[in-house]
Amino acid sequence: MTRYAALLRGINVGGHRRVPMPVLRELLTGLGHGDVATYLQSGNAVFSSDSGDEKTLAASLERAIEEHFGFGVDCLVRDGAYLRAVADACPFPAATLEGKQLHVTFFSEPVDPGRFASVDAPAFLPEEFRLGDRALYLYVPNGLGRSELAAELAKPRLFPGAVATSRNWNTVVKLVELTRD
Known part of the structure:
Protein backbone atom coordinates (compact mmCIF):
# COMPACT_ATOMS: atom_id res chain seq x y z
CA MET A 1 0.00 0.00 0.00
CA LEU A 83 5.80 15.14 -1.65
CA ARG A 84 9.02 14.41 0.27
CA ALA A 85 11.05 15.09 -2.88
CA VAL A 86 9.25 18.43 -3.36
CA ALA A 87 9.98 19.40 0.24
CA ASP A 88 13.62 18.30 -0.02
CA ALA A 89 14.13 20.23 -3.27
CA CYS A 90 12.84 23.53 -1.90
CA PRO A 91 15.21 26.24 -3.19
CA PHE A 92 14.36 28.63 -0.36
CA PRO A 93 15.46 28.44 3.30
CA ALA A 94 12.17 26.94 4.50
CA ALA A 95 13.40 26.31 8.03
CA THR A 96 13.96 30.04 8.57
CA LEU A 97 10.68 31.25 7.06
CA GLU A 98 7.12 31.45 8.34
CA GLY A 99 4.75 29.04 6.62
CA LYS A 100 2.76 31.93 5.11
CA GLN A 101 5.88 33.20 3.34
CA LEU A 102 6.48 30.06 1.31
CA HIS A 103 4.00 28.31 -0.98
CA VAL A 104 4.08 25.46 -3.45
CA THR A 105 1.81 25.34 -6.47
CA PHE A 106 1.34 21.77 -7.64
CA PHE A 107 0.64 21.18 -11.34
CA SER A 108 -1.14 18.24 -12.95
CA GLU A 109 1.69 17.90 -15.46
CA PRO A 110 5.16 19.30 -16.15
CA VAL A 111 5.10 22.97 -17.06
CA ASP A 112 7.38 24.39 -19.74
CA PRO A 113 9.87 26.75 -18.02
CA GLY A 114 9.89 28.87 -21.17
CA ARG A 115 6.34 29.94 -20.40
CA PHE A 116 7.67 31.87 -17.40
CA ALA A 117 10.29 33.78 -19.42
CA SER A 118 7.86 36.67 -19.83
CA VAL A 119 7.65 37.19 -16.07
CA ASP A 120 9.94 40.10 -15.14
CA ALA A 121 11.17 38.43 -11.94
CA PRO A 122 13.45 41.32 -10.79
CA ALA A 123 10.46 43.70 -10.88
CA PHE A 124 8.82 41.68 -8.09
CA LEU A 125 11.77 41.40 -5.69
CA PRO A 126 11.99 40.53 -2.84
CA GLU A 127 9.31 38.05 -3.96
CA GLU A 128 10.74 35.14 -5.92
CA PHE A 129 9.72 31.90 -7.57
CA ARG A 130 11.46 28.77 -8.80
CA LEU A 131 10.15 25.84 -10.81
CA GLY A 132 10.50 22.25 -9.67
CA ASP A 133 9.09 18.87 -10.67
CA ARG A 134 5.43 19.65 -11.46
CA ALA A 135 5.70 22.33 -8.78
CA LEU A 136 6.35 26.01 -8.42
CA TYR A 137 7.93 27.36 -5.23
CA LEU A 138 6.87 30.89 -4.30
CA TYR A 139 8.57 33.04 -1.67
CA VAL A 140 6.37 35.96 -0.59
CA PRO A 141 7.84 37.70 2.49
CA ASN A 142 4.66 39.74 3.12
CA GLY A 143 2.24 36.85 2.56
CA LEU A 144 0.28 35.61 -0.41
CA GLY A 145 -2.62 38.05 -0.09
CA ARG A 146 -0.41 41.05 -0.84
CA SER A 147 1.73 39.39 -3.47
CA GLU A 148 1.84 40.96 -6.91
CA LEU A 149 4.07 38.12 -8.11
CA ALA A 150 1.48 35.53 -7.05
CA ALA A 151 -1.16 37.41 -9.07
CA GLU A 152 1.13 37.40 -12.11
CA LEU A 153 1.93 33.69 -11.73
CA ALA A 154 -1.75 32.79 -11.43
CA LYS A 155 -2.44 33.79 -15.03
CA PRO A 156 -3.60 30.72 -16.98
CA ARG A 157 -1.43 31.61 -20.00
CA LEU A 158 1.58 30.42 -18.02
CA PHE A 159 0.31 26.86 -17.69
CA PRO A 160 -2.44 26.27 -20.26
CA GLY A 161 -4.40 23.08 -19.80
CA ALA A 162 -2.78 22.19 -16.49
CA VAL A 163 -4.61 21.99 -13.18
CA ALA A 164 -2.82 23.97 -10.49
CA THR A 165 -3.45 24.21 -6.75
CA SER A 166 -1.34 25.87 -4.08
CA ARG A 167 -0.52 25.04 -0.48
CA ASN A 168 1.45 27.01 2.09
CA TRP A 169 4.63 25.48 3.42
CA ASN A 170 3.08 24.41 6.73
CA THR A 171 0.53 22.35 4.80
CA VAL A 172 3.21 20.86 2.54
CA VAL A 173 5.21 19.77 5.59
CA LYS A 174 2.12 18.29 7.25
CA LEU A 175 1.19 16.37 4.09
CA VAL A 176 4.72 14.96 3.93
CA GLU A 177 4.30 13.80 7.53
CA LEU A 178 0.83 12.31 6.93
CA THR A 179 1.96 10.36 3.85
CA ARG A 180 4.96 8.68 5.38
CA ASP A 181 4.73 4.90 4.95
Whole structure:
Protein backbone atom coordinates (compact mmCIF):
# COMPACT_ATOMS: atom_id res chain seq x y z
CA MET A 1 0.00 0.00 0.00
CA THR A 2 1.19 3.46 -0.91
CA ARG A 3 0.26 6.63 0.98
CA TYR A 4 -1.18 9.43 -1.13
CA ALA A 5 -2.36 12.99 -0.66
CA ALA A 6 -5.37 14.28 -2.57
CA LEU A 7 -5.24 18.03 -3.19
CA LEU A 8 -8.64 19.46 -4.08
CA ARG A 9 -8.68 22.78 -5.87
CA GLY A 10 -10.91 25.67 -4.86
CA ILE A 11 -13.28 24.13 -2.32
CA ASN A 12 -14.72 25.64 0.87
CA VAL A 13 -13.58 29.14 -0.10
CA GLY A 14 -16.00 31.88 0.89
CA GLY A 15 -18.82 29.39 1.39
CA HIS A 16 -18.69 28.21 -2.22
CA ARG A 17 -18.30 24.64 -3.47
CA ARG A 18 -18.65 23.21 0.03
CA VAL A 19 -17.15 19.78 0.55
CA PRO A 20 -17.35 18.82 4.24
CA MET A 21 -14.29 16.85 5.30
CA PRO A 22 -16.32 13.99 6.88
CA VAL A 23 -18.06 13.49 3.52
CA LEU A 24 -14.73 13.61 1.68
CA ARG A 25 -13.42 10.90 4.02
CA GLU A 26 -16.55 8.82 3.32
CA LEU A 27 -16.10 9.22 -0.44
CA LEU A 28 -12.47 8.13 -0.30
CA THR A 29 -13.34 5.15 1.90
CA GLY A 30 -16.17 4.26 -0.50
CA LEU A 31 -13.64 4.20 -3.34
CA GLY A 32 -11.82 1.42 -1.48
CA HIS A 33 -9.00 3.45 0.05
CA GLY A 34 -7.71 2.83 3.55
CA ASP A 35 -6.29 4.90 6.39
CA VAL A 36 -8.24 7.95 5.19
CA ALA A 37 -7.75 11.27 6.98
CA THR A 38 -8.23 14.93 6.13
CA TYR A 39 -6.18 17.97 7.05
CA LEU A 40 -7.77 21.40 7.43
CA GLN A 41 -10.95 22.35 5.58
CA SER A 42 -9.25 23.42 2.37
CA GLY A 43 -9.26 20.12 0.52
CA ASN A 44 -6.37 18.02 1.75
CA ALA A 45 -6.89 14.31 2.27
CA VAL A 46 -4.51 11.40 2.73
CA PHE A 47 -5.18 7.73 2.11
CA SER A 48 -3.59 4.39 1.29
CA SER A 49 -4.13 2.55 -1.97
CA ASP A 50 -2.65 -0.24 -4.05
CA SER A 51 -3.50 1.56 -7.30
CA GLY A 52 -0.19 3.23 -8.11
CA ASP A 53 -1.74 5.46 -10.78
CA GLU A 54 -2.15 9.03 -9.53
CA LYS A 55 -4.19 10.20 -12.53
CA THR A 56 -6.68 7.35 -12.18
CA LEU A 57 -6.98 7.97 -8.43
CA ALA A 58 -7.62 11.68 -9.05
CA ALA A 59 -10.18 11.00 -11.80
CA SER A 60 -12.14 8.55 -9.62
CA LEU A 61 -12.25 11.07 -6.76
CA GLU A 62 -13.37 13.84 -9.14
CA ARG A 63 -16.22 11.61 -10.40
CA ALA A 64 -17.27 10.68 -6.86
CA ILE A 65 -17.36 14.35 -5.81
CA GLU A 66 -19.36 15.37 -8.86
CA GLU A 67 -21.84 12.51 -8.40
CA HIS A 68 -22.29 13.31 -4.70
CA PHE A 69 -22.30 17.14 -4.75
CA GLY A 70 -23.36 17.95 -8.32
CA PHE A 71 -20.34 20.12 -9.12
CA GLY A 72 -16.86 19.42 -10.42
CA VAL A 73 -13.69 19.77 -8.41
CA ASP A 74 -10.21 19.42 -9.86
CA CYS A 75 -8.09 17.01 -7.83
CA LEU A 76 -4.41 16.20 -7.87
CA VAL A 77 -3.14 13.04 -6.21
CA ARG A 78 0.52 12.74 -5.24
CA ASP A 79 2.30 9.95 -3.40
CA GLY A 80 4.30 10.51 -0.26
CA ALA A 81 7.65 10.00 -1.99
CA TYR A 82 6.87 12.80 -4.44
CA LEU A 83 5.80 15.14 -1.65
CA ARG A 84 9.02 14.41 0.27
CA ALA A 85 11.05 15.09 -2.88
CA VAL A 86 9.25 18.43 -3.36
CA ALA A 87 9.98 19.40 0.24
CA ASP A 88 13.62 18.30 -0.02
CA ALA A 89 14.13 20.23 -3.27
CA CYS A 90 12.84 23.53 -1.90
CA PRO A 91 15.21 26.24 -3.19
CA PHE A 92 14.36 28.63 -0.36
CA PRO A 93 15.46 28.44 3.30
CA ALA A 94 12.17 26.94 4.50
CA ALA A 95 13.40 26.31 8.03
CA THR A 96 13.96 30.04 8.57
CA LEU A 97 10.68 31.25 7.06
CA GLU A 98 7.12 31.45 8.34
CA GLY A 99 4.75 29.04 6.62
CA LYS A 100 2.76 31.93 5.11
CA GLN A 101 5.88 33.20 3.34
CA LEU A 102 6.48 30.06 1.31
CA HIS A 103 4.00 28.31 -0.98
CA VAL A 104 4.08 25.46 -3.45
CA THR A 105 1.81 25.34 -6.47
CA PHE A 106 1.34 21.77 -7.64
CA PHE A 107 0.64 21.18 -11.34
CA SER A 108 -1.14 18.24 -12.95
CA GLU A 109 1.69 17.90 -15.46
CA PRO A 110 5.16 19.30 -16.15
CA VAL A 111 5.10 22.97 -17.06
CA ASP A 112 7.38 24.39 -19.74
CA PRO A 113 9.87 26.75 -18.02
CA GLY A 114 9.89 28.87 -21.17
CA ARG A 115 6.34 29.94 -20.40
CA PHE A 116 7.67 31.87 -17.40
CA ALA A 117 10.29 33.78 -19.42
CA SER A 118 7.86 36.67 -19.83
CA VAL A 119 7.65 37.19 -16.07
CA ASP A 120 9.94 40.10 -15.14
CA ALA A 121 11.17 38.43 -11.94
CA PRO A 122 13.45 41.32 -10.79
CA ALA A 123 10.46 43.70 -10.88
CA PHE A 124 8.82 41.68 -8.09
CA LEU A 125 11.77 41.40 -5.69
CA PRO A 126 11.99 40.53 -2.84
CA GLU A 127 9.31 38.05 -3.96
CA GLU A 128 10.74 35.14 -5.92
CA PHE A 129 9.72 31.90 -7.57
CA ARG A 130 11.46 28.77 -8.80
CA LEU A 131 10.15 25.84 -10.81
CA GLY A 132 10.50 22.25 -9.67
CA ASP A 133 9.09 18.87 -10.67
CA ARG A 134 5.43 19.65 -11.46
CA ALA A 135 5.70 22.33 -8.78
CA LEU A 136 6.35 26.01 -8.42
CA TYR A 137 7.93 27.36 -5.23
CA LEU A 138 6.87 30.89 -4.30
CA TYR A 139 8.57 33.04 -1.67
CA VAL A 140 6.37 35.96 -0.59
CA PRO A 141 7.84 37.70 2.49
CA ASN A 142 4.66 39.74 3.12
CA GLY A 143 2.24 36.85 2.56
CA LEU A 144 0.28 35.61 -0.41
CA GLY A 145 -2.62 38.05 -0.09
CA ARG A 146 -0.41 41.05 -0.84
CA SER A 147 1.73 39.39 -3.47
CA GLU A 148 1.84 40.96 -6.91
CA LEU A 149 4.07 38.12 -8.11
CA ALA A 150 1.48 35.53 -7.05
CA ALA A 151 -1.16 37.41 -9.07
CA GLU A 152 1.13 37.40 -12.11
CA LEU A 153 1.93 33.69 -11.73
CA ALA A 154 -1.75 32.79 -11.43
CA LYS A 155 -2.44 33.79 -15.03
CA PRO A 156 -3.60 30.72 -16.98
CA ARG A 157 -1.43 31.61 -20.00
CA LEU A 158 1.58 30.42 -18.02
CA PHE A 159 0.31 26.86 -17.69
CA PRO A 160 -2.44 26.27 -20.26
CA GLY A 161 -4.40 23.08 -19.80
CA ALA A 162 -2.78 22.19 -16.49
CA VAL A 163 -4.61 21.99 -13.18
CA ALA A 164 -2.82 23.97 -10.49
CA THR A 165 -3.45 24.21 -6.75
CA SER A 166 -1.34 25.87 -4.08
CA ARG A 167 -0.52 25.04 -0.48
CA ASN A 168 1.45 27.01 2.09
CA TRP A 169 4.63 25.48 3.42
CA ASN A 170 3.08 24.41 6.73
CA THR A 171 0.53 22.35 4.80
CA VAL A 172 3.21 20.86 2.54
CA VAL A 173 5.21 19.77 5.59
CA LYS A 174 2.12 18.29 7.25
CA LEU A 175 1.19 16.37 4.09
CA VAL A 176 4.72 14.96 3.93
CA GLU A 177 4.30 13.80 7.53
CA LEU A 178 0.83 12.31 6.93
CA THR A 179 1.96 10.36 3.85
CA ARG A 180 4.96 8.68 5.38
CA ASP A 181 4.73 4.90 4.95
